[in-house]
Amino acid sequence: MSDNAAILVDDIHFSYPDGHAVLKGLSCAIRPGEKVALIGPNGAGKSTFMSHLNGVSLATQGRVVIDGMEVTKDNLVAIRRKVGIVFQDPDDQLFCPTVFDDVAFGPLNLGLPRSDVRERVAQALELVGLAGFEERSSFHLSFGERKRLALATVLSYQPDILVFDEPSTNMDPLNRRKLIEWLRQSDKTILLCTHDLDIALDVCDRCLVLADGRIVESGPASEILYDRKLLEANNLELPLALMTHELLHDKLRAGRMDEEHRRIIEEFLHAHRHAHGPDAHEHVHLHAHDHDHEHLHHDGGDAHAHALEEAAHHHDDDHQHDDDHQHDDDHQHDDDHDHDDHHHHGDHDHDEHDDHCHDDHDHDDHDHDHDHDEHHHHDDDHGHGHDHHVAVPHSHAPVPGPEGGAGR
Incomplete structure (x- = not known):
């Protein structure tokens, strides 16, 4: 695997304190600007894998390299500037009194000047279609708006890599379509961890199948997501x-x-x-x-x-x-019915x-x-x-x- 990858995961293992092994030699590489779907059954280790990409969890064996920088407890600040994670539930990321404060939280923690923070907030809200919402309460927004706000809180510190956990869950069709369009147009490296195989097919170039703590298959999304036997073996269905x-x-x-x-x-x-x-x-x-x-x-x-x-x-x-x-009265049918x-x-x-x-009848009596x-x-x-x-x-x-x- 190339060290030039945006994300390089090399034979990582991870167990929880109770001894339960979750990741068992997982390896993969994602190129800069690539859009990749990570799919697999419940309990396969998708969320645990995600948590290794910005150092929330650290592998007990193997290494995770982000844009040439290995993830260690000594460089978490730099890693988290590069990798943004958007959680499944937006309320896990929203805790400030206003939309502006939520989006400004990340840039302020980076120590940016106030003028830069305001500029980044404006840019992030514009990108997700929430410009003008700055003074509204985050918790008075609809679920779809909160989903977009959670994305804005990550975009505001301008990471090169975006990781989404079930991005389309509970979204109405309009906001789902807006999200898909945004993901398609983005030039960032994107990893979608999802059970929604239709959004994976719409957005992603490649698909990784995670099962029992390992990547068991990797290939073009159009091939992986049409492999009925592979999907059924991993408790998934065709899109x-x-x-x-x-x-x-x-x-x-x-x-x-x-x-x-x-x-x-x-x-x-x-x-x-x-x-x-x-x-x-x-x-x-x-x-x-x-x-x-x-x-x-x-x-x-x-x-x-x-x-x-x-x-x-x-x-x-x-x-x-x-x-x-075009069905005319003179249209001839080759059938055995009486046309009267x-x-x-x-x-x-x-x-x-x-x-x-x-037909040739009065429809009032037909x-x-x-x-x-x-x-x-x-x-x-x-x-x-x-x-x-x-x-x-x-x-x-x-x-x-x-x-x-x-x-x-």
């Missing part, structure tokens, strides 16, 4: 985006999308639209055939949307195709329903002879699929401050 991608490919390509799978996917799409806002994707097609797709907006880093698009573009050419939702009684209705948005009627679910599916005997419009806590002891006091 939701990849589960959906897999389901769509397996079912749609084989032309066997049954009603239960259709219902599951529609529920996911409904939740996805609510989570990502009205500009996410106007619709996602559930055809079992090729289709020209038109999306209003695509965020290339959104793993959920990307997986859905990928699946939608890989359908078999052998299936019947309903072109662009069995009229086809595309799954159009109900707000435009009156403009897209495709009785539907179809079985359809709450999203108005219709499959005929030839397996047509139709488009659907789709509208922490474990306790951490406070980190000692640079001069031995309470810190981050």
Whole structure:
């Protein structure tokens, strides 16, 4: 492993005073500017490993090197200027009466002049979207705002390395999306310790799998997080985006999308639209055939949307195709139904329903002879699929401050 790494961990071992061994020869290296996810089952040693990166815990064997500097009890001040840890529960880091005081705590402990402290506070709050909150009480903020404030308390002393413990826990979709966007754009070295494999897939270049105190696998996030056997062996599941991608490919390509799978996917799409806002994707097609797709907006880093698009573009050419939702009265179906009684209705948005009627009956008197679910599916005997419009806590002891006091 290279000593030029931002984080170099070389064969570290650690046991608690009761003799319980947690880290058992853990080794890894993280390059400057790299974004890495650390995943693994509960009890694997993730939190203990994190605590070694800024000297809260010291290895009983092996070494931890931060930006060329080995972590020892003699250089904790310098190490903590380089490594900032953002805890799972923001209230573990917030203890001052105002937002300004919380963010200023770190720079003041570094002994910076007051003018520099004010500048750093302003910069950190601007970065996390809390500019103008300086005089508000930290404890009167929402949970998502407190999460962002906890990040600002770390950013204010400008570390080169950021370590996050379950960064997305209990965050609402809007603040989660803001956090993901910030993490993507950051040029810092980032380590995410998380069970949220979707955020790992969205943000990280590489993935480390920690089990029984050792790194058991390391590789590109897109490979590690799609390795079902590896994940299941470590009590983890495929990211939701990849589960959906897999389901769509397996079912749609084989032309066997049954009603239960259709219902599951529609529920996911409904939740996805609510989570990502009205500009996410106007619709996602559930055809079992090729289709020209038109999306209003695509965020290339959104793993959920990307997986859905990928699946939608890989359908078999052998299936019947309903072109662009255009169903005329003269449209011919190759099925065994009597068309006098069995009229086809595309799954159009109900707000435009009156403009897209495709039957020959007065809708005031029309009785539907179809079985359809709450999203108005219709499959005929030839397996047509139709488009659907789709509208922490474990306790951490406070980190000692640079001069031995309470810190981050």
